[in-house]
Amino acid sequence: MKVSVVKNILAANDRLSQENRELFDRNSVFVINLMSSPGAGKTSLLEAMGRELGERLRIAVIEGDIQSTLDAERIAATGLQAVQIETAGVCHLDANMIRSSINDLDLAALDLLVVENVGNLVCPAEFNVGEHRKVMLLSVTEGDDKPLKYPLMFKESQVLLISKTDLLPYVRCDLEKIKEAARMINPQIRIFPISTYTGEGLAEWHNWLLEQAGQPSS
Amino acid sequence: MKVSVVKNILAANDRLSQENRELFDRNSVFVINLMSSPGAGKTSLLEAMGRELGERLRIAVIEGDIQSTLDAERIAATGLQAVQIETAGVCHLDANMIRSSINDLDLAALDLLVVENVGNLVCPAEFNVGEHRKVMLLSVTEGDDKPLKYPLMFKESQVLLISKTDLLPYVRCDLEKIKEAARMINPQIRIFPISTYTGEGLAEWHNWLLEQAGQPSS
Numbered sequence: 001m002k003v004s005v006v007k008n009i010l011a012a013n014d015r016l017s018q019e020n021r022e023l024f025d026r027n028s029v030f031v032i033n034l035m036s037s038p039g040a041g042k043t044s045l046l047e048a049m050g051r052e053l054g055e056r057l058r059i060a061v062i063e064g065d066i067q068s069t070l071d072a073e074r075i076a077a078t079g080l081q082a083v084q085i086e087t088a089g090v091c092h093l094d095a096n097m098i099r100s101s102i103n104d105l106d107l108a109a110l111d112l113l114v115v116e117n118v119g120n121l122v123c124p125a126e127f128n129v130g131e132h133r134k135v136m137l138l139s140v141t142e143g144d145d146k147p148l149k150y151p152l153m154f155k156e157s158q159v160l161l162i163s164k165t166d167l168l169p170y171v172r173c174d175l176e177k178i179k180e181a182a183r184m185i186n187p188q189i190r191i192f193p194i195s196t197y198t199g200e201g202l203a204e205w206h207n208w209l210l211e212q213a214g215q216p217s218s
Numbered sequence: 219m220k221v222s223v224v225k226n227i228l229a230a231n232d233r234l235s236q237e238n239r240e241l242f243d244r245n246s247v248f249v250i251n252l253m254s255s256p257g258a259g260k261t262s263l264l265e266a267m268g269r270e271l272g273e274r275l276r277i278a279v280i281e282g283d284i285q286s287t288l289d290a291e292r293i294a295a296t297g298l299q300a301v302q303i304e305t306a307g308v309c310h311l312d313a314n315m316i317r318s319s320i321n322d323l324d325l326a327a328l329d330l331l332v333v334e335n336v337g338n339l340v341c342p343a344e345f346n347v348g349e350h351r352k353v354m355l356l357s358v359t360e361g362d363d364k365p366l367k368y369p370l371m372f373k374e375s376q377v378l379l380i381s382k383t384d385l386l387p388y389v390r391c392d393l394e395k396i397k398e399a400a401r402m403i404n405p406q407i408r409i410f411p412i413s414t415y416t417g418e419g420l421a422e423w424h425n426w427l428l429e430q431a432g433q434p435s436s
Contacts, residue, residue, distance in 0.1 A: 037255045038339045038368060039360025066340065068366045089370065091309070091340040119368070120340050121256045122284065122309040141359035141385070142257025148286045150256060150337070152307065164359070170388050 013127055016095035020102070020130025027107035030213040031115065033093075033129055035153060036137035038119030041163040043071045044196040045137065046114060050078030052206055057111040057213055062101050064093040064118045071116065081105070092123040095130055111213045121146070125153040133212065139164040140173040147181035154185045159192070161205065166195040231345055234313035238320070238348025245325035248431040249333065251311075251347055253371060254355035256337030259381040261289045262414040263355065264332060268296030270424055275329040275431055280319050282311040282336045289334065299323070310341040313348055329431045339364070343371040351430065353377040358391040365399035372403045377410070379423060384413040 024031045034042050046061055053059065060081040063072040066089060075082040083104045085097050098115060105113070115131060117124040125134070136157040138146055141164055147154045154160065160182050162175065179191055190208065194201035242249045252260050264279055271277060278299040281290040284307060293300040301322045303315050316333060323331070333349060335342040343352070354375040356364055359382055365372045372378065378400050380393065393411060400407055408426065412419035 037257065037337070037360075038364055039255065039357075065367055067369055068363075070363050070367060091338075118340065119255070120309075120338060122336065122338050123341065139257075139359065141357065141382070142255075145286075145288055146256055148288060149283055151285055167359070167385065167388055170385055 010126065013095050016099055017128035017130045020095055020098055021132075023102065023107065024113070024130055024132070027110070028214075029107050029110045029113050031113045031131045032133050032135045032209075033115045033117060033124070033131035034135050034137070035117045035121075035124045035157070036119060036163075037121045037139070037142060040119070040137040040139040040142065041196060042116050042119070042137060043074050045161070045163070045194075046075055046080070046116065047078050048196045048202055049114075049206070049209070050075070050080045052202065053112075053209065054079055056210065056215060058109060059112045059114065060105055060110050062093075062098060062105075062113065062115045064097070064116055066090070066118055087118060091118055091120050092127050093117050093129055094127045098129040111215070112209065121150045121153055125156045133158045135159040135161065137161045137163045138178065140168050140175065140178075141171050143172075144174045144177040144181070147178060147185055151185050154182050154189065157186070157189060159190045159208070161201075162191065162193040164195060164197070165193045165200055166197045228344065231313050234317055235346035235348045238313055238316055239350075241320065241325065242331070242348060242350070245328070246432075247325050247328045247331050249331045249349045249351075250427075251333045251335060251342070251349035251352045252355070253335045253339075253342045253352065253375070254337060254381075255339045255357070255360060258337070258355040258357040258360065259414060260334050260337070260355060261292050263379070263381070263412075264293055264298065264334065265296050266414045266420055267332075267424070267427070268293070268298045270420065271330075271427065272297055274428065274433060276327060277330045277332065278323055278328050280311075280316060280323075280331065280333045282315070282334055284308070284336055305336060309336055309338050310345050311335050311347055312345045316347040329433070330427065339368045339371055343374045351376045353379065355379045355381045356396065357382040358386050358393065358396075359389050361390075362392045362395040362399070365396060365403055369403050372400050372407065375404070375407060377408045377426070379419075380409065380411040382413060382415070383411045383418055384415045
């Protein structure tokens with residue numbers, strides 16, 4: 001009974017997700033679903049994207065938070081357009097929430113839409129929102145055993161950003177072990193080690209985004 | 219409809235949780251539900267408890283993981299008794315899972331039972347498992363805005379361990395801001411800043427545990 005309810009919820013979500021995707025395609029906007037544990041650096045990444053790509057791509061952010069508008073305020077400060085979803089306790093964004101918030105955006109005037117999911121390494125991976133690509137962050141402070149312990153998000157994502165590499169000297173974390181485990185779960189996953197603090201890896205990540213959004217990379 | 223299903227699930231969980239709690243009380247075992255984001259240091263904390271308290275308290279751990287038995291192996295290596303629950307994708311432990319795993323433990327021979335929940339700062343806070351106290355970790359690498367963004371776990375927990383304080387010099391995180399925000403949400407919350415790397419704060423945390431488990435503190 002419980003299982004069939006869950007299945008129905010996921011099937012309904014997939015239908016709505018497909019409708020969102022068609023809407024994005026009609027408007028030629030490239031959409032990523034950005035996911036990670038709390039505090040892995042999603043919002044800092046968006047701040048860097050605002051600074052570095054804001055002149056070349058028309059970017060908007062749908063900001064998912066359980067409570068508070070702190071992140072939307074940080075995003076808006078970079079000049080990117082930000083729409084806030086407060087989930088009121090729900091641990092992930094779903095296609096219906098995205099559908100409702102799209103009305104606040106002029107999709108035809110966008111190149112890139114980033115859906116910043118709720119900080120949670122588990123549940124968001126189960127819910128498509130209509131995105132073209134799932135992009136996840138794992139910070140080096142979380143430890144190199146995480147792909148094996150939380151495999152679904154690594155399996156579902158097309159890109160893994162290994163964040164906070166500036167902290168590698170101070171933590172017990174083997175970068176190669178993360179890459180190896182992630183590729184064991186998902187051989188096709190693209191991996192970019194990055195630090196928004198030192199700037200390491202951001203150029204490669206931004207070039208990937210420019211290519212995906214149909215712009216010549218620098 | 220969806221809401222009423224969720225309500226029924228939570229009500230059923232609360233009934234089972236109450237039964238678990240009565241079982242724990244009959245056997246005079248003190249039970250904590252240990253929760254945090256992935257990689258905040260739950261298992262390292264248990265390793266330290268095994269080293270420092272293993273001679274004074276009879277401790278067992280119920281280890282919740284979505285997949286893998288990596289943590290149970292780490293715990294067993296410290297000499298503590300460990301029982302593994304693999305949730306097969308489920309993002310939290312519930313009272314029924316704990317009930318099933320209790321059969322593998324001799325409760326009458328224990329002083330302290332630690333339920334190490336799935337790494338997730340959201341969902342575990344909604345499900346009582348029969349614990350006497352909820353104890354959460356927040357690592358300083360997650361950032362000082364987390365109490366305001368993920369308030370439920372801070373509200374439900376009796377103890378907040380602020381972990382990885384050895385990394386404070388390298389991250390943008392204000393310890394006082396975490397404490398202030400946590401106390402705004404939950405004025406009664408006990409807060410221990412700790413580092414399993416330097417040992418900071420562990421004596422205070424272990425004394426609290428000894429007191430709660432009815433042993434004289436050192």
